[in-house]
Amino acid sequence: MKALFNLLLGVLFSISAFGQPKTLDNLEAKTLDETASIETIAFGSCNNQEKKQSMWKYICRNRPDLWVWLGDNIYGDTENMALMASKYEKVKNAPGYKILKSISPVIGIWDDHDYGVNDGDKNYPRKIESKNLMLEFLDVPLDADVRKREGDYQSFLLGEGENKVKIILLDTRYFRDTLTADTISNQRYIPNRTGDVLGDVQWEWLEKELTNSDARLHLIGSSIQVISEEHFFEKWANFPLARTRFLDLLVKTKVKNAVILSGDRHIAEISRMDLQGLDYSLYDITASGLTHTYKGKSEESNRWRSGKLLQEKNFGIIKINWSEEEPILTIEVRGEDNDLFMEQQINFNSTKN
Ligand SMILES: [Fe+2]
Numbered sequence: 511m512k513a514l515f516n517l518l519l520g521v522l523f524s525i526s527a528f529g530q531p532k533t534l535d536n537l538e539a540k541t542l543d544e545t546a547s548i549e550t551i552a553f554g555s556c557n558n559q560e561k562k563q564s565m566w567k568y569i570c571r572n573r574p575d576l577w578v579w580l581g582d583n584i585y586g587d588t589e590n591m592a593l594m595a596s597k598y599e600k601v602k603n604a605p606g607y608k609i610l611k612s613i614s615p616v617i618g619i620w621d622d623h624d625y626g627v628n629d630g631d632k633n634y635p636r637k638i639e640s641k642n643l644m645l646e647f648l649d650v651p652l653d654a655d656v657r658k659r660e661g662d663y664q665s666f667l668l669g670e671g672e673n674k675v676k677i678i679l680l681d682t683r684y685f686r687d688t689l690t691a692d693t694i695s696n697q698r699y700i701p702n703r704t705g706d707v708l709g710d711v712q713w714e715w716l717e718k719e720l721t722n723s724d725a726r727l728h729l730i731g732s733s734i735q736v737i738s739e740e741h742f743f744e745k746w747a748n749f750p751l752a753r754t755r756f757l758d759l760l761v762k763t764k765v766k767n768a769v770i771l772s773g774d775r776h777i778a779e780i781s782r783m784d785l786q787g788l789d790y791s792l793y794d795i796t797a798s799g800l801t802h803t804y805k806g807k808s809e810e811s812n813r814w815r816s817g818k819l820l821q822e823k824n825f826g827i828i829k830i831n832w833s834e835e836e837p838i839l840t841i842e843v844r845g846e847d848n849d850l851f852m853e854q855q856i857n858f859n860s861t862k863n
Contacts, residue, residue, distance in 0.1 A: 534609070537608055537611070539611040539612060539649060540611065540613060540614060540615050544667065545670050546668070547673060548576060548673075549830050550572060550575050550576075551575065551576045551577075551675075552572055552574035552576070552826065552828075553577070553580055553797055553826045554569070554773070554824070554825035555579065555581050555582050555772075555797065555799060556581075556773060556774065556776055556798045556800060556801065557582065557799065558585045558799075558802055559584045559585065559598075559601050560600075562801065563606055563801070564801075564846065565800045565801070565823060565846065566605075566609065566610050568825075568844065568848040569606075569610055569825055570606070570609055573613065574613070575615075576668070576677075577610055577614045577616045577617075578679075578731060579616065580621070580731050580771055581621025581623075581733030581773050581774060582620075582624055582733070582774060583618060583621075583647070584624050585597070585623045586598075586625070586626050587623055587626065589635060589636045591640070591643065594626065594640060594643055598643060598646075601647070616649070617666060617679065618648055619664070619679040619733055620662060620681070620683060621733035621734065622683060622733075622774075624640075626640045629744055631687060631688050632687065632688075633688065634683070637684055641662050641684070645662065660684060660685075660711070661681040662681050663678075663679060665679070666679075669725075672726060672832070673832040674725040675726070676723050676728050677729045677730075677731065678720075678728065678730045678731065680712070680731060681708070682746075684709070685706065685708055685712060686706070686708075686709075687702055687705030687749070688702070689702055689705075689748055701750055703751060707746060720765045725766065727767045727769075727830065727858075728766065728769070729771055730768055731772070732746070733773055735772045735775065735794055736753065736756065736757075736772065736794050737781035737782070737793075737794035737814045738779065738781045738794065739814075740811045740813065744774060760785065761785055761788050767837060768792065769792075770792065770795070771795050772794055772795070772796045772797075772798075773797060773799070774796075774798055775796055775804065776799045776802060776803045776804035776821075777796065777804055777821055778797050778819075778843045778851070778852065780793060780795050780796070780815070780841065780843075780854055781814035781816065782794075782814060782815075782816040783814050790858050791856075793856055794814075795826055795828075795841055797843055800825060801823065803824075804821065816854065817852055817854060818852065822851060823845050824851060825843070826841065826843055827842040828842075836857075836859045837858055838856070838858070838859065839858075841853065841855070
């Protein structure tokens with residue numbers, strides 16, 4: 511069956527290579543069925559529409575039940591909305607992405623570049639128009655809750671019975687306070703010690719999403735890294751009060767089996783920390799980027815890192831084994847040719863795994 515599927519994929523990709531877009535145009539996007547079982551989730555970030563969109567065929571080989579965009583889905587970086595729309599069109603028309611969309615429903619959140627400005631915050635003037643373009647790119651239904659409120663945070667409860675996963679996607683841009691450039695130390699920004707990332711309404715929403723959820727697994731997408739804190743790029747650690755508030759909220763709500771997914775960094779790494787009051791280790795899995803990577807330094811300090819720092823183009827895969835009392839996750843970071851770069855297991859059955 512798998513061989514047949516791969517053969518079909520190969521045929522579709524070779525059709526696209528020979529320039530017969532009609533076949534691809536006829537592919538129907540797979541819509542999100544909230545009751546369908548979820549066993550394989552693929553995710554990634556940092557996709558420059560001007561660069562080769564070559565990763566999609568390797569992602570397809572994993573037959574994900576869902577694709578999650580974690581931000582910088584395009585490099586918009588403009589206040590010109592027609593230009594931004596044309597950049598989204600480039601990705602939307604990429605043959606490989608069309609094929610992925612026919613296999614997997616797609617959900618997502620933005621980061622700074624697709625929001626509209628590098629390292630952007632609440633002051634970006636076109637954020638309402640930009641949000642609408644993003645929701646259009648993601649084919650978000652016109653009656654979806656996210657269209658009726660500010661920001662593009664969303665949650666999805668997927669699966670049935672005991673095997674439900676809740677995916678919470680946070681908006682770390684629309685309400686984010688400002689940062690001041692640090693011209694003295696080797697950090698890019700001076701931490702905003704009183705500043706916020708999510709804004710009051712999103713905090714309230716998040717607490718509700720985490721409280722009394724009947725999902726057995728919670729995946730929380732944050733475009734910027736939550737746990738890693740030593741590097742000088744964007745991170746929750748630039749807003750220490752908000753970072754502590756977020757971690758405290760996970761403890762306070764006793765959210766069942768939560769894992770953070772992040773992007774933005776043009777590297778891949780897995781960070782892990784133990785929080786007092788949470789009976790499992792908290793992981794932050796960073797998968798970035800799809801079309802380019804950061805190779806400025808061969809090493810980067812992260813005291814929370816579990817495993818290695820990866821500086822190859824990559825995407826993430828989560829395989830969920832629902833058969834035990836608590837889910838067991840196999841985390842994979844893969845790249846071109848579907849090569850496996852990293853693999854780790856998160857077993858929620860063992861305390862502080
Ligand atoms: Fe970013």
